[in-house]
Structure formats: C-alpha cells, structure tokens
Amino acid sequence: MTNHIKQLNSLSQYKMQLTDLLDLCIKSGASLGFKTDVDKQQLTTYWEEINTQLQNRMFLGYFINNTLVGCVHYTRCQKQNGLHRAEIEKLLVHPQYQRLGIASALMHSIEREATKQSIELLVLDTQTGDKSEYFYQKIKYTKSGEIPHFVSDNNGVFFGTSYYFKILLPTSQINKTPCDVASLIT
Template sequence: MNSHIKRLTSLAQYNIALTHLLAQCIKSGASLGFNTCNNTQPLSAYWEAVDMQLTSRMFLGYFCDNTLVGCVHYTRCLKPNGVHRAEVEKLLVHPQYQRQGIASALMQSLECEATKQGIELLILDTQTGDNSEKFYQTSNYIKCGEIPHFVRDSNGLFFSTSYYFKKLLSTS
C-alpha cells in the first residue's frame, strides 16, 4: 500500500472525500461537533467553510493509494499576542484505517509544520472520556482542564470536554 501525507491548500476537490470521512468517524461514535450524519449537507458545508479560511489554517491529508483516509488541521491565533499558538482541529482517521499509526503520523507532521511556521504552542479539546484522550496523553499533550456540560449528544445527554496543550520546541 502506497501511503503519504500531503499539505492541502484547497479542499474543494476533496469535499466529497472529507464529508465521507467525517460521516464515518461520527458513525463510529466520535464526538466531532455533529450529533448525527444522516444529512451530509452540514458536514459538506463545514468543509466549505474551512476551505475559505485556509489562509489562517494548515491542513494535512493522509492518503492510502490516493484515497483520503485521514486528516488534521490547525488554526493559527490571529491576535497579536497569540501568534505563537494554534488550535488543532478535526484529527480524523477513517475507522477502517485506525490503529495503524496514521493519527500519530498526522500529528507528528502537523507539529513539524507548526514548528517551521514559528508556532510554539498547540492547544486542542476533546470529549472527556473519549478514546482520543489516551492518544493525546501518549502524544505528550498535557490535560489542563475540563469543562462540564459542554456538548450534548443526539439523545440530549451532556458531556464534558477536556483541554490539552503541548509546547513545541522553539525555532528562535
């Protein structure tokens, strides 16, 4: 299998693949800001909005045999006192490709690119108790807090979200 990570500067040609990837991750139980994926229009609209904001974002796609099976992006802080930080968003790996090191490869590439761009601090959030917490902890992200009652699932149940950060090596 031929696999590689590619920086994407436009998402338009990948909208269908990204929408499918997001839908499959939601179906597998991931908390990604959407309660259901029965209607893919909001998922597609999400990627369209991300595409229009790529000037402040860095987006990586993971491809296996030219099929997009994973992605991650970060958004730089645009405030003058926060240009050294970025927020990691939507680390996704298709359920059929999980547990193969793809998430780790994406995060390592993201951190490398962030360092090259002078970003020294990455932050992220994830649903408390989700499997992703173990992944981020193993990847040396530090949990710095938890907000209760933060998200609601399709059944109306509330869940907390956990916040993580990682200081990157400075390039200066």
C-alpha cells in the same frame, strides 16, 4: 500500497471524501462538533467554509493509494499576542484504518509544520472520557482541565470537554539538543 501525507491548499477536489470521512467518524462515535443524525449537506458545507479559511490554517491529508483516509488541521491564532499558538481541529482517521499509526503520523507532521511557522504552542479539546484522551496523553499532550456539561448527544445526554496543550520546541532549538519539552515548562 503507497502512503503519504500532503498539505492541502484547497479542499475542493477532496470535499466529498472529507464529507464521507467526517460522517463515518461521527457515526462511529467520535465527538466532532456534530450529532450522529447530522445531514451530509451540513458536513459538506462545513468543509466548504474551512476551504475559504485555509490562509489561516495548516491542513494535512493522509492518503493511501490516492484515497484520503485521514486529516488534521490547525487554525493559527490571529491575536497579536497569540501568534505563537494554534488550535488543532478535526483529527480524523477513517474507522477502517484506525490503530495503524495514521493519527500519530498526522500529529507529528502537523507539529513539525507548526514549528516551521514559529508556532510554539498547540491546543485542542476532546470529549472527556473518549479514547482520544488516551491518545493525546500518549503523544505528550498535557491536560489543562475540563468543562462539564459542554456538549450533548442526540438523546440530550451531556458530556464534558477536556482541554490539552503541547509546547513545541522553538525552531532555534530543533536538532541542537535532545530534550523533553516538559523540561522547558517552568
């Protein structure tokens, strides 16, 4: 079994795998911007739109034996005063392959790629109380707050959204001195 992470510069050949992956994650309870009754065509359209925006994104796929089982991407801020930051979007791992370290590997890889692009701040959001909150805290993301009543499910039940960030080491400090990024925050 061969496992590898690959940067995807086009999603065209992976569109159906990404659609199925997103659909499975949504149906397993992940809050990913869609309700569980979403039509697969809407998910395919989502990936087609993302594919047209890859010039402002870093997109990584996790493959096992050439099958896409996970992905993550970020969108770099386009504001002149925000070029140092990016927003993590759609960290997905096929339910059958969860809890095997794939999400951690994807996040560590995207953080390395961000640092190479002089991105020093990553931000993300997730449903408050979801298992993903524990995951992000475990990989050293800091919760900055939450907004209640932010998203709803198929039954009209509302949930809050929590916001997280991580300050990355500037490229100039990588491999020079081991330190905890939290110590850089003053």
